[in-house]
Amino acid sequence: MAEDIQMKDLHFLELVETFQKLEATTKRTEMIAYLVDLFKKTHPEIIDEVIYLMQGKLYPDWMGMPELGVGEKLIMRAISIATGFPVKRVKEEFKKQGDLGKVAETLKLSKRQAALLAFLGAGVQHPLTVKRVYTTLDRVAKASGPGSIDLKVKLLSGLLQDASPIEARYIVRIVEGRLRLGVADATIMDALAVLYGGSKEARAIIERAFNLCSDLGFVAKVLAEKGLHALKEFKITVGRPIRPMLAERLNDPREIIAKAGGKVLAEFKYDGERAQLHKKGDLVWIFSRRLENITAQYPDVVEMVNNSVSAGEAIIEGEIVCIDPDTGDLRPFQDLMHRKRKYDIHIAMKEYPVAVFLFDLLYAEGEDYTNKPLLERHNKLKEIIKENERFRLAEHIITDDPVELEEFMLKAVETGCEGIVAKAIHSSAVYQAGARGWLWIKYKRDYRSEMMDTVDLVVVGAFTGRGRRAGTFGALLMAAYDPGTDTFKTVCKVGTGFTDEDLAQLPKIFEDLIIPHRHARVDSKIQPDYWIIPDKVAEIMGAEITLSPLHTCGWGKIKSDAGLAIRFPRFIRWRDDKGASDATTVDEIIEMYRKQLKKIS
Numbered sequence: 001m002a003e004d005i006q007m008k009d010l011h012f013l014e015l016v017e018t019f020q021k022l023e024a025t026t027k028r029t030e031m032i033a034y035l036v037d038l039f040k041k042t043h044p045e046i047i048d049e050v051i052y053l054m055q056g057k058l059y060p061d062w063m064g065m066p067e068l069g070v071g072e073k074l075i076m077r078a079i080s081i082a083t084g085f086p087v088k089r090v091k092e093e094f095k096k097q098g099d100l101g102k103v104a105e106t107l108k109l110s111k112r113q114a115a116l117l118a119f120l121g122a123g124v125q126h127p128l129t130v131k132r133v134y135t136t137l138d139r140v141a142k143a144s145g146p147g148s149i150d151l152k153v154k155l156l157s158g159l160l161q162d163a164s165p166i167e168a169r170y171i172v173r174i175v176e177g178r179l180r181l182g183v184a185d186a187t188i189m190d191a192l193a194v195l196y197g198g199s200k201e202a203r204a205i206i207e208r209a210f211n212l213c214s215d216l217g218f219v220a221k222v223l224a225e226k227g228l229h230a231l232k233e234f235k236i237t238v239g240r241p242i243r244p245m246l247a248e249r250l251n252d253p254r255e256i257i258a259k260a261g262g263k264v265l266a267e268f269k270y271d272g273e274r275a276q277l278h279k280k281g282d283l284v285w286i287f288s289r290r291l292e293n294i295t296a297q298y299p300d301v302v303e304m305v306n307n308s309v310s311a312g313e314a315i316i317e318g319e320i321v322c323i324d325p326d327t328g329d330l331r332p333f334q335d336l337m338h339r340k341r342k343y344d345i346h347i348a349m350k351e352y353p354v355a356v357f358l359f360d361l362l363y364a365e366g367e368d369y370t371n372k373p374l375l376e377r378h379n380k381l382k383e384i385i386k387e388n389e390r391f392r393l394a395e396h397i398i399t400d401d402p403v404e405l406e407e408f409m410l411k412a413v414e415t416g417c418e419g420i421v422a423k424a425i426h427s428s429a430v431y432q433a434g435a436r437g438w439l440w441i442k443y444k445r446d447y448r449s450e451m452m453d454t455v456d457l458v459v460v461g462a463f464t465g466r467g468r469r470a471g472t473f474g475a476l477l478m479a480a481y482d483p484g485t486d487t488f489k490t491v492c493k494v495g496t497g498f499t500d501e502d503l504a505q506l507p508k509i510f511e512d513l514i515i516p517h518r519h520a521r522v523d524s525k526i527q528p529d530y531w532i533i534p535d536k537v538a539e540i541m542g543a544e545i546t547l548s549p550l551h552t553c554g555w556g557k558i559k560s561d562a563g564l565a566i567r568f569p570r571f572i573r574w575r576d577d578k579g580a581s582d583a584t585t586v587d588e589i590i591e592m593y594r595k596q597l598k599k600i601s
Helices: 002-007 012-023 028-041 044-054 072-083 087-097 100-109 111-120 130-142 148-162 165-176 185-196 200-213 216-226 228-232 253-259 299-308 345-351 374-384 402-415 500-509 586-600
Strands: 246-249 264-269 273-280 283-288 313-322 354-364 391-393 396-399 419-424 436-444 454-464 473-482 487-494 530-532 537-541 544-548 563-567 570-574
Touching (some): 012 028, 012 044, 028 044, 028 185, 044 130, 072 148, 148 165, 216 228, 246 586, 253 402, 264 374, 273 354, 299 345, 299 354, 299 391, 396 402, 402 419, 454 586, 473 586, 487 537, 544 586
Parallel strands (some): 354 391
Antiparallel strands (some): 264 419, 273 283, 273 313, 454 530, 454 537, 473 487, 537 570
């Protein structure tokens, strides 16, 4: 029995050696090869834990599980106990290196430490395994109540004591949430497809399963244990969020209708928080666009779902919008964000009441609706909800008339919305989970002449401030997302639009995202003063889009030796509701440039 358990485990050092290889390369093909080698050695029973640790976490984000809850001071205490050096020495080393992972590694390598361990008769008596590391960190995360701090330190120091120096480095980085391997979900899926599928079809099957449950560890475990056929039969589960469908953008009503197949269902695009509402009996979960569990922020919405959704099991999408309690008018997105900041949610509910505008049905009473056409989904949604002023279908029309579509967009803007989303209603207009396509097309009020519309870009680098901005960042390097290559391609440097308060906060905002080298998913010809992990999204306004010899967005698509750049960019606001892969795509930037050329000509 003991041998069987051991066979199902993996030495943590083997995982760490893969971490080192991944850190040392920016080539996607090499990353995939390293992952394939690792997964070959990994027993199906622990492949989910291997993937979670590789992602620098213990569970999928949507589970809303407790974080490790171990700050710098507690990590220093654990390093001190594990190495025999006083906390003072640990602090001194941290000041020199600025990386607690390297501090743990350095002190483990110290001759004095080696001598001390020899004197105590210690050493690495229990080689670490993935299962032990994962289980111990899980206990650290779940420790609560009186004595929990001491228990967290004891558990962590025990791991570090038995760890080799290089293992100690990565254990600390996982605990800190600073494991920077540059491995995206898409890369992991490619490796799984190579190992378990051997074809492009396998990649598509794996991705669909992932899109339906948003848990790559779980998908990998099902694949490793039961094979590709099990993923083909993969079912939606209430309580596991589905990755949201995304929209393209256009600014011409005629082209929108033509692109969508001749007729559209157009809905108001509300300035709120997109939410996926899951109901199972009296249990309700609410997931954000980024698939975070935000149920605790909206107890009033939970009540609305229970009172207004007749189905026993359902997954519905909608927009949660802040409203004026006196007039019922829509309030801006920024007001809704007070829900995240308020300590007492019941006070926030009174100060910032909300309405929910529903626009799609993904699942009901055991039936998957993602593969059904939009009108069938929409009609079933009407059937299972009881509408009222605060919980109702999004304002919508069905039309094939560009003039009517334009008038509807203006009505949306007048109401306080961002614009509209026009959706295809033909028989192939299914819900494309996790994908962006021409089945949904955004038409916003700013889509007019030149670059009057805003874009959502990802921060990938920063430049040191000078003069009045000394001590902070002077500008940020921004990139658009390329879903085809799963990379971020630079499109501008933005240094205007920030308030003094914004500027002062920049070093703090990016403190844990700065890395010493270009991130593996960043494609840039420009060398910033600081490279930043692509995570933070900002809304940017610009004057126009121009050809650029420096920026990589759309490189070679318009001209063989040029990319595209946004001229005179200006920061508008942070988009904390969007993940990096939700940012404006390279193809959208290219399309905007072409539209701009048509208007000039």
